[in-house]
Amino acid sequence: MVLLSKPSSEQYTYVRNNMPITFSSSIPLVDLSKPDANSLIVKACEDFGFFKVINHGIPLEPMSQLESQAFKFFSLPQSEKDKAGPANPFGYGNKRIGLNGDVGWIEYLLLTTNQEHNFSLHGNDINKFRCLLKDYKSAMRKMACEILDLMAEGLKIQPKNVFSKLVMDKESDSVFRVNHYPACPELAINSGENLIGFGEHTDPQIISILRSNNTSGFQISLRDGSWISVPPDHSSFFINVGDSLQVMTNGRFKSVRHRVLANGIDPRLSMIYFCGPPLSEKIAPLPSLMKGKESLYKEFTWFEYKNSTYGSRLADNRLGNYERIAAS
Numbered sequence: 114m115v116l117l118s119k120p121s122s123e124q125y126t127y128v129r130n131n132m133p134i135t136f137s138s139s140i141p142l143v144d145l146s147k148p149d150a151n152s153l154i155v156k157a158c159e160d161f162g163f164f165k166v167i168n169h170g171i172p173l174e175p176m177s178q179l180e181s182q183a184f185k186f187f188s189l190p191q192s193e194k195d196k197a198g199p200a201n202p203f204g205y206g207n208k209r210i211g212l213n214g215d216v217g218w219i220e221y222l223l224l225t226t227n228q229e230h231n232f233s234l235h236g237n238d239i240n241k242f243r244c245l246l247k248d249y250k251s252a253m254r255k256m257a258c259e260i261l262d263l264m265a266e267g268l269k270i271q272p273k274n275v276f277s278k279l280v281m282d283k284e285s286d287s288v289f290r291v292n293h294y295p296a297c298p299e300l301a302i303n304s305g306e307n308l309i310g311f312g313e314h315t316d317p318q319i320i321s322i323l324r325s326n327n328t329s330g331f332q333i334s335l336r337d338g339s340w341i342s343v344p345p346d347h348s349s350f351f352i353n354v355g356d357s358l359q360v361m362t363n364g365r366f367k368s369v370r371h372r373v374l375a376n377g378i379d380p381r382l383s384m385i386y387f388c389g390p391p392l393s394e395k396i397a398p399l400p401s402l403m404k405g406k407e408s409l410y411k412e413f414t415w416f417e418y419k420n421s422t423y424g425s426r427l428a429d430n431r432l433g434n435y436e437r438i439a440a441s
């Protein structure tokens with residue numbers, strides 16, 4: 114890894130990564146139309162904290178339209194995009210992620226899921242963009258619930274909606290994010306190098322549902338600490354286990370560390386639906402999963418955890434502060 118300082122007025126330092134990239138074919142695949150989906154989901158969450166979903170029943174066409182609208186927004190002049198910012202907490206953000214100095218080769222829109230945003234996205238097709246966003250968000254919420262119900266089924270716990278009810282709740286604190294990793298002509302000259310687009314982290318929520326265009330860059334970290342690239346597939350969804358689900362399963366599922374490398378040649382566009390519980394929800398292991406064991410975590414609400422994430426750096430082990438040290 115070498116540090117690349119951008120000349121000119123940009124004071125950001127990007128991490129260049131020229132480690133060889135390993136594409137993996139071993140990423141767990143869940144066919145939602147098959148009866149074994151529930152047990153495959155559980156196995157994938159235990160082994161990887163990550164899986165790919167096919168036969169989800171969500172039509173490609175509206176997703177492609179939403180993708181084009183998003184590309185159109187990101188191709189506006191910088192001054193126009195900045196009018197929708199800063200992403201604090203919602204809106205357009207550029208290069209900076211979070212509040213504590215993390216940067217990446219990225220620009221993004223951070224949006225609520227239960228109300229329409231009041232900032233202007235762009236002139237002409239604003240109604241179309243809004244409409245596509247609204248439909249996509251409700252499709253994601255529905256799919257999240259289906260997956261979470263299968264998860265409870267696979268774990269053989271009752272009621273079936275223990276997880277999904279948190280996302281269905283009208284107070285659910287879910288977030289939607291559209292990420293754009295632009296082409297970078299300067300970088301493209303040195304082929305084989307990458308910039309950190311989105312630095313490594315775990316998602317703090319229950320699960321996140323990711324869909325991207327056909328550009329690679331997304332990587333997950335395996336249990337042995339190695340990184341593998343996830344082959345992109347614009348017609349499938351990828352599910353990340355988040356920190357909250359790790360806690361609710363008392364560590365049986367582990368949240369997956371992931372990151373995005375930008376190759377500088379092909380722009381990447383991804384959309385992520387982060388399934389969050391209501392702010393007042395206590396995040397604690399489900400009694401049915403404790404099997405007489407102690408909780409590995411101190412008790413906290415989603416509000417407390419979310420606040421603590423805003424005080425952290427992207428790569429921090431945020432759950433570390435909430436781990437209960439076993440009495441010896």
Ligand SMILES: C=C1C[C@]23C[C@H]1CC[C@H]2[C@@]12CCC[C@@](C)(C(=O)O1)[C@H]2[C@@H]3C(=O)O
Nearest residue numbers: 210211212288316317422423425426427
């Ligand atoms: C360094 C960051 C950036 C944070 C907050 C803090 C720690 C966790 C990050 C994320 C990661 C997942 C999506 C997001 C929306 C979230 O919920 O947690 C991100 C958020 C942000 O981009 O604002």
Ligand SMILES: O=C(O)CCC(=O)C(=O)O
Nearest residue numbers: 290292311331373383385
């Ligand atoms: O943009 C992507 O593909 C993933 C980004 C990500 O991990 C996030 O926004 O939390």
Ligand SMILES: [Fe+2]
Nearest residue numbers: 314315316371
């Ligand atoms: Fe993430």
